[in-house]
Amino acid sequence: MVRLVPEDDLRELKECVDLTVVWGDGKIMCPWHEDVNPSLQIYHDHVYCFSCNTTADGITLAQILHEFSFRQAFSWLTKYKGQRKREGHQPLAMPVDIKDTWEWTRKLEKAREWKWLADRGLGEWIIWILHIGWTGRAFSIPHITDDRVWNVKFRVHPDYQMNGENKYYSMKGQPFRSLYPIDYVKSYFQDSLGLFLTEGEFDAMVLLQAGLPALSLPSGATSNILKWRDTLTKYKVVWLCFDQDSAGQKAAVKAIRRAGPKLLPTILINITDPFWPAAWGKDVTDAREQLVPKIKESYDRLIRLQ
Template identity: 25%
Template sequence: MAITPQWKDELRARITLSSLVQRSVKLTRAGREWKGCCPFHDEKTPSFYVNDSKQFYHCFGCGAHGDAISWMVDNQGLAFMDAIKELAGIAGMEVPAPDPVQAKKAEARASLIDVTEAAQKFYVESLAGPSGAAARDYLQRRGFSPQVMREFGFGWAPDDRQALPRALPAFGEDMLEGAGMRASNEAGERYDRFRGRVMLPIQDQRGRVIAFGGRILGQRDGVAKYLNSPDTELFDKGRTLYNLHRAAPAARQSGRVVVVEGYMDVIALANAGIADVVAPLGTALTEMQLEMLWRMVEVPVLCFDGDAAGQRAAMRAITRALPLLGPMRSLAIVRLPAGLDPDDLVKAQGARAMEDLLARPASLIDALWEFERDAQPLATPEAKAGLKARLMAHVETIADPEVKSLYRRELSDRFSAFAYPPRPPRPSAPARRGPWKGAAMPPPGLSDEARGRLAAIMAGAQRQGLLAAVLGGLARYPGQIARHAEALSALARHDRGAAPFIESLFELAETLDSRDATAICTATQGQPVPSADTRYAFLDEGTDPDAACEELAEAVSLLVERPALEAALAATIARFDSDPEGSFAEQTRLRTQLMAVEERLKAFGRRKAAPVAGTKDTA
C-alpha cells in the first residue's frame, strides 16, 4: 500500500501542529492562533503564526509556509519518509507498507539519479579539459563569474556520439537511455543525446540532478539551439521549475519569486545578484508549476521579453492562471523593454534597472486588459463589442465566484470608460414645463410610459430610500447609466419591482447623448434645488459632479450586492438536504458577506449626510 493523500490527511489531523513547533520555537497564544519569531529567518518582531484548526504555519516576513510534514522536512532536516515515520509514531498510526510496484519504481529512480550525477561529473571535467576550450571562451564572453559557473554546474558535452558509454562504463545502455542521456535512431544505432553543447544540470527540489539542458555553440542548420532531456522516470518538465531548490530559500527572504523564460535568464540574473528566480523548461507554465509558485508566495512575478513572443508567452500564462485565481492568489507581470532579455538589460543598464522593473510589475488584470485592448484595431462598434466579448470570456474561466464577480465588474468599468469616453458638453436646450412639477421635462423621443416612470423616479428620490435615490441619481447623471448597465441588469433580475424603472433609464440613456451628464434634472433647467438636508450627496445640486458620480457608483454597488447575496443564500439553503456540509459552509460565508454589506449600508448612510428628520432609510 502507498502513502495516500487520505492517509496523510489523517496523520495531520492527529497532530497538534503548535505542540510540534513548540519543541523548537517559543510560541505565545494570539487569539485562535499561536505566534512567535520565525525559525526560517532572523527577526525580532514575531511574524510567524501557527494555526491548529487549519493545520498550517505561515511567516508573513519570509513567506515560509507548510504543514506538519513540511515542518519536519524543512525545519528538522528529515527526509520525507523519516518525517512520515516520526509523525506516525507521535500520532499512534501504522505507516503503510510500501507498494511493491512503487518501491521498485523508487529503486529504479534512485539508480537513474546515480547515472545523472555521474554524467554531471563527466560534463564538468570535460569543460575543464582540452575539448572544453570553446565552451569556456563562450561562458567568459557571457560574463559569468567563476562562482556562478561552479554554483550552477556548467559542463561540456564533447561532440562525440559515444562519449558517455566510454566515460561511464558502470552503467549499461538501458540505464543511460532510461536517464535520458542516450537515444537511438530508426536503424537501432544508439548515440549520446547531448553532443557539442554547453551543459547545465536540472535539479529537483532537493538539489539532485534529474535532467540536463544543453546549448549548442555556433549555428548548425536543423539543430535546436537549446535541447532538454526528455521526460523520464526522474524528470517531468511540466512539474519541474529550473533553480527551484536555490530560489525557494531566497524567496523566503525577499518575499518574492520571479519567473523568467529560460534557464540562461535565471543564471544571468543570479550573476547580477538576483537569486529568487526560476524558469519553466521549454514549455508554457503549467497548472502544477503555478501551484508550486503559489506555495512560495501569493503573487509570483512573471518576467517576459518585450517582443511579440514575450507578450504571447505572458498571455498564455495569464490564460492558464485565470481558472486557478483565488483570494490573495494572483500573478504580477513585468515586460522588459523591446528587444532586451534579462541578460541584455543587466549588461546595458545594471542590476538596479532590473530591480526597478521588478518592483513595479503590472497586475494580472492590468496585463489582461492591455493585451486584449491592443490585440486588434478598435475602430468600429463591432470591434469594440468583440473586445468586451473576449474580456468576458476570460472572466468566465475564473472558478472562484468572488474573484470572478470582481473581475467582471472591473473589466466592465474599464470597457465602459474606453468605449464611451467623455465628450464636451453640448449647450442645454431650454427647459420644458410639464407634469414634472417645475422640473425639466425628459427629452423628446421617450415613450409616454418611460416619461411617467422617470417622473416617479424623481419624485421618489427625495424620499431617501436607497433604490429610489440611486434611480434618481442616474436620471440626474444619465452618462453613468452605461457604466453601471451590467449591475443594473442584475438588479432588475433580482428585484422585479425595480425592473420597469431600470428599463426606463436604459431608454433614457439611448435617447440622450450619454456623455451629457446634465441633460435633465438640473436647477438650471427648472428643477428646484434640493434642501440642504439631502441624505445622498449625488442628489444635492451643490456636490461636485465627479464626487457625486463616485458616491453614486458606491451606492449602486451596495444596492446590487445585497439582493445578489440573498439570492445566493436562498439557493444554498435549498440544497442543504443534498449537501449539508457544503451548504452549511457556504451559508456561513454568504451570511458573513451579507453582514458586511449591511454594515457598509449603515456606514454609507451615516457618512454622507445627516438623515432627513423623521425619515428612515428603507434600502
C-alpha cells in the same frame, strides 16, 4: 528502399528486449569516440553517451559493437526477447548520476567555449554551483530537485550547431520535476516574497547572480505555468520576465489572463515595455546591463513592504 525487417517486428523487438540484459545495467566504453573511461550508459530501451552525447537504439549499438548488418543485429537481439520483464512503468531513461554532471563541469574548466558563457554575463561562481558543464559540443544544464538530477538540458554552442538543429534539447523520456534551479532558490531565497520567472535557464542565472530570486520554465514560455502552481503560490508577487518578442509576450498575456486568477492571492506582473524597452535586448541576458538594476529596484520595494 527495401525494408529489411517488417515494422511490426521491429517495434515488437524494441518493446520486448531489455538492453540492460544484453549489455548490463551500467556503462560501457563508447564505440562512437575514443573513450578513456566507460561513458555509454545502458538503459532499458536505448543507450546514451555522457561524453559525445550520442543516443542510439539496441540494433544500432549491436551493428557497431559486433560488426553486424541490420538484419544480423535484429536476429541476434531476438534471443533476448522477454528475458526480463519490466515491473510496472519504467521511464525511458533513468535519472543521471550527479557525478556525471561534475565530469562535464570539469571539461568546461579547460574548454575555450567558456568564453561564450562569460560573454553572456555569467561568472565562475554561478556556473560551478549550478554544475554547468561542457560535453564537447553543448553546454549541460542539470535540473536538480532534492539533490537528485532528474533531467539535463543541453544548449548547443553556435559553432557546433547544424542547419535546422534546435539550440536546446534534453534527455529522452525524463519529465522535469520542478522549475529551474529549485534547490538553489530554496537554499538562498527561502523566505522571499517575490520571484522572477524567466523563459530560459541562462536568464534565470543572470538574475540569481545579481542576488535576485529567479526560476525558469523547463519548456520555455509555452509551458503551462499552472503545472508549477504549488511553487508559484508561495510568493506574493511573480514577475514574468519573458522574451520581448511576439511569442514571449503572447505567452505572458495568456499566463496572466488564464492562470492568474487560479494563482490568487499571488499576483502575476508582466515585465515589458515601457519598463523594459525592446531596444535593450530581446531576453534578460541580452538586456541585463539596463534591465537588472531596474528589476532590483522593484524587488527592493517589495522587500521594504515585508
